Amino acid sequence: MKSKIFFVFILLLFHSCSVNKYSNVPVQDEIDLSLKSFTEIKKEETDKKSKDITLGYFWGIGKDMYPTFEKHTFEIPKSYQRNENNFILKVDYFFTKDDQTKFKLYEWNENEKIETSHEMFNEKFHEIKKYITENLGKPYLEVYEDLEKSKEETVRDDVEWHSKNLNTFLFRFRGKSGFDQIRLAIYCD
Template sequence: MNQIEFKENKLLSRAKKSPLLGRMLLYLITILSIVSPLSGCSSLSKINGETTNVEVKLGNIDDFVKYEKSVNSEDITRNYFVDVSEGIYPFIKNHKFEIPKEYKSNPQQNIVLTKCYYYNSQGEVKLIYYQWNEKNNYEKSNEVFEKIFYEVRSNITKQIGSPSEINLESKTINDDSTFRDDIKWNSSHNVYMFRFGDNENRHNEINLVIYKD
């Protein structure tokens, strides 16, 4: 028996002893039954700082590995190279990378965040690939991913200035087709963020890359 059910049973037993008290308690039970599920939804749509904490920097792979271990990220590194297209990393042909280090975390209960660090034999990280996805068994929510998208955008803009390119299909598509939102920043470290989604909440995904040549 959960806490709400326990409270309701106690209230109902008291209600039998007084008609006036009964009406008041039944009203209270109704309010509790409405507020309880809504509060659960609110907690899922709230975005915490860990979910959108993106620092625009590159460095040595050892430092990033140390950081991921310190926050208890799960090491999901594969035993083969994970390729990346020139559309995402324009300088891919200029480098020979080691097998990238991959980590997974759950910054909040309905979100899975993965990071992939591409580095060379000298340990220099040239590209970090972030991806936010919905965790299985949780209700899909455009609202949550829109919040993440815009909070990350604000975070990056504070660090390196305004975007150089913005294309938001989600603002123009009214049917159930898939949209793609793109934002790019050009600085000493380039940043490219793109989001996939649709108005039917069938799919939500955010990708972000921080890179340099």
């Protein structure tokens, strides 16, 4: 009898693994709070088997996200898409001619191959916030908008951390039509 129950359990386990091949990747495996040389970052992205999705031309970042953007002369930004999980994660890197990475932008989007629910985005947002708070301390600013009360179709939640060596901005966009997106900007200077 015990062997039959064990056999059924194993079958259910294999079935559940094959049904959902996607999973939530822990943020400590996704986010690097350091600003390494771009050469090191490129090697890490290659080792992770990330897909290079660089646009091939220069594009910029607004002052609201990176106030000192205009103080630097950047190479063409490099963009990578990480292997699929519950989310599609894209990371953009801005670096100078002398290989210094000055700005990173992480962006979590819906994985259309599975149903990425509002709850999954909510959990990921709070997981990211907790991870950064554990590493950088209490947020400098937190602003949350009420989607139900808003006259706008899309609202934005903001959390900011400022430390001696790093500035970090976490944004979450939520829409009445079901739109969800999380962005994390990291820079120093």
